[in-house]
Amino acid sequence: MNIDGKHYRTIWLNADGSTVEIIDQTKLPFRFETVTLRALDDAARAISTMQVRGAPLIGATAAYGVCLGLRDDQSDEALDRACETLAATRPTAINLRWALDEMKHAVRNLPREARLAVAYVRAAQICDEDVENNGRIGEHGLGIIRAHAEKKKGERVNILTHCNAGWLACVDWGTALAPIYRAHDEGIPVHVWVDETRPRNQGASLTAFELGAHGVPYTLVADNTGGHLMQKKMVDLCIVGTDRTTATGDVANKIGTYLKALAARDNNVPFLVALPFSTIDWSLEDGSTIPIEERGGDEVKFMTGKLKDGSIATVQIAPDWSQAANFGFDVTPARLISGFITERGVTPATRDGLATLYPEHASKRGA
Ligand code: MRU
Secondary structure (H helix, E strand, C coil), X not given: CEECCEECCCEEECCCCCCEEEECCCCCCCCCCEEEECCHHHHHHHHHCCCCCCHHHHHHHHHHHHHHHHCCCCCHHHHHHHHHHHHCCCCCCHHHHHHHHHHHHHHCCXXXXXXXXXXXXXXXXXXXXXXXXXXXXXXXXXXXXXXXXXXXXXXXXXXXECCCCEHHHCCCCEXXXXXXXXXXXXXXXXXXXXXXXXXXXXXXXXXXXXXXXXXCCEEEECHHHHHHHHHCCCCCEEEECCCEEECCCCEEEECCHHHHHHHHHHCCCCEEEECCHHXXXXXXXXXXXXXXXXXXXXXXXXXXXXXXXXXXXXXXXXCCCCCCCCECEEEECHHHCCEEEECCEEECCCHHHHHHHCHHHHHHCCC
């Protein structure tokens, strides 16, 4: 994606061939800053403090985190330590575990002296594959948006999204936003309703930032607005991302996604989930078994923003004595999902739908 005319990915290897650069997403939308990751702990911290976030980008950062963990020591112990440290950073996004498994698989059986170079190659491939897959998700989702535009005879298509499943959540393009970018670039009139996404406001700070940077028309709404918009027929379809999808099609995504899916069902609005294969957890049958991240209550009690004088400040929004609970994700049951947009095509949110697209995984589980 372009920022001020310059193309960026969200993560890249520096010219020194070993340190890794990320965009610090905790500073957006007010400051565009990058941070250099030099060691395993830098990568782990970047993921847990959410300098990088979004399931695919968490996976890509973990892959490079393994490389950084092997820089000074290529032993089995160093590999295990890197994978354990990174796996402990965030519990819900399955892309993290997937990327660590990929890295272990790539280097484990190699002689020590060959491990580091191969690790960097595999991490780079994980990034490139993410970009490619999201490009395909964009293609497949474009067909759906185009069909809505044709039905509306050229009137703008209104799409509601929750959290940030755009290029900032991935290496490039995004999942839920990829079809929107494609549609906009093709001249299809699209408009996005952007949920603010409390408590961390990924919609207000990140989705709004990237849609604006690309020139896609959007309107920011408070989190609880979606139901009203759908009742008033102001939403043609919802598209969201996912952090983990079970083999049966249940979807964990940012807290509040479930309520949007309920409102969509009540108002006959298609509710679509965009995802690459690396977000599917073939070992789980039931969304209620997905681990849900709980973060510190201060993320609910405090908000960070720009003051009128341009300075950035964090302010408290509840009484000092308030207890706050901060569940990061909720689970939307497959029955509320109209379809999945994947890199292999669009499919029903069912076990059979996923098995048809990914027979190699489904057959391993005897489906
Ligand atoms: O807590 P976050 O910001 O990492 O949550 C991100 C989301 O919920 C996204 O919708 C999800 O990771 C899909 S990203 C393509």
